[in-house]
Amino acid sequence: MKREDDFQKRREHLKNLTDEQLYERFWALTEQIVTPMVDLAHNNTSSSIERSVLLRMGFSSIESSKIVQEGMKAKLLGKGMGNVVLKYAELKGINYLDAGRELGEGKGWAEVSGLFRGDK
Structure with a gap:
């Protein structure tokens, strides 16, 4: 079975657009999809997803769990x-692994919470 060529019919609404208009239309449609x-x-996230991210950042399973527990409390x-x-590390001017360990110990959550609220 041969497929009917309907390209001209399907492109009818696009044929009078300039390259710039086609470019804009492409990105508008892409944005709608994405x-x-x-x-x-x-x-939508979960504690397991967040632990997984922290593991990939180099934290141990125990450290990741502690950070996520404290993050849930906050x-x-x-x-x-x-x-x-990363934001806490930047705020404190320390290595992100050290920052994560501090957060896992329950330290710094008031500061980092203020940072995400927009406090200076």
Whole structure:
């Protein structure tokens, strides 16, 4: 069975667009496709996902669990624990592994919570 060539019919609504208009249309459609996936990833996480991220950053399983537990207490899990650790390290001017260990010990959460609230 041969497929009917309907290219001309399908491109009818695009044939009068300039290259710039086609470029803009491409990125607008791409954004429509990607936005729900980004929203899903941004708004949905779990402690296991966050532990997995921390493991890949070089923390041990025990360290990762402690950081995630403390992050849940601080209600910052949705910010991403890797992100929280990196922001805290930047704030304190220390290595991110040291920053994560401090957070895992329960230290620094008031500061990092303020950072995510927009406190100076």
